[in-house]
Amino acid sequence: MVYKVVEGTGPLVVSMPHAGALTPEEIAERMTDAGRAAADSDWHVNRLYDFLATLEVPHIRSIYSRYVCDLNRPPAGSPLYEGAAPSRLCPTHSFDGEPIYQDGCEPDEDEIRSRWRDYWQPYHLALANLMLQAKDRYGVVVLLEAHTVRSQIPSLFEGTLPDFSIGTRGAASCAPELRERVAEVVRAAEGYSHTLDGRFQGGFITRSYGRPDEGTHALQVELAQRTYMQESPPWTYSNKGGGSVRPHLRRIVETMREWAEAHANR
Numbered sequence: 001m002v003y004k005v006v007e008g009t010g011p012l013v014v015s016m017p018h019a020g021a022l023t024p025e026e027i028a029e030r031m032t033d034a035g036r037a038a039a040d041s042d043w044h045v046n047r048l049y050d051f052l053a054t055l056e057v058p059h060i061r062s063i064y065s066r067y068v069c070d071l072n073r074p075p076a077g078s079p080l081y082e083g084a085a086p087s088r089l090c091p092t093h094s095f096d097g098e099p100i101y102q103d104g105c106e107p108d109e110d111e112i113r114s115r116w117r118d119y120w121q122p123y124h125l126a127l128a129n130l131m132l133q134a135k136d137r138y139g140v141v142v143l144l145e146a147h148t149v150r151s152q153i154p155s156l157f158e159g160t161l162p163d164f165s166i167g168t169r170g171a172a173s174c175a176p177e178l179r180e181r182v183a184e185v186v187r188a189a190e191g192y193s194h195t196l197d198g199r200f201q202g203g204f205i206t207r208s209y210g211r212p213d214e215g216t217h218a219l220q221v222e223l224a225q226r227t228y229m230q231e232s233p234p235w236t237y238s239n240k241g242g243g244s245v246r247p248h249l250r251r252i253v254e255t256m257r258e259w260a261e262a263h264a265n266r
Contacts (some may be wrong), residue, residue: 034096043225162193228245
């Protein structure tokens, strides 16, 4: 199994496509130390959101590293942002520009298609099924894309990221009212900074699944890792930082679910 699904109830679904950090041995043996380290993982994201089970929110998370197959990228490798470089389904360099594979060991087109079949497609079929179940029952479904990222990655953006980056594909992947409700939550998070549709406007999943005219809403939350962990090896979780930020994440989840329930079966 390349993902873990937890069933639940209600019109909210949570997806964590970069939660995994595992790499199959037959792939790992061709990688560099940087590739095996999987530094660009969304470290501890499932721990940050472990309250989802208590709230009975259906959710899905990846098991394998985004270096094996990036589940939040388009299969064709098209750029996520205008003017940006193509987005690789099977990346060959880390965010810091380090090679992921030893010389001559990068996946060829056949292997990339195979990983799409074995990793990308099963995750998306399972996610689509969770959303379809909710949509059929409630007439509306809201998707929260839960991500985390290092707060400083010079190759991707200048300076330091805000603590919370809310992405809605430029305010197009969900209802404006839902976007504003979530914005109110992060504005009220004392001691934390935030941005709306800044550097992170939502990846492939937010852009593809967010169709508000059809009753399907998607919103991405990108949390700066400095808020809850050490942003360098060994990527240690901070109980103090995690304990402080998790109530705000829970409030985001509760707010999105409340909004969805208020708009169910209209």
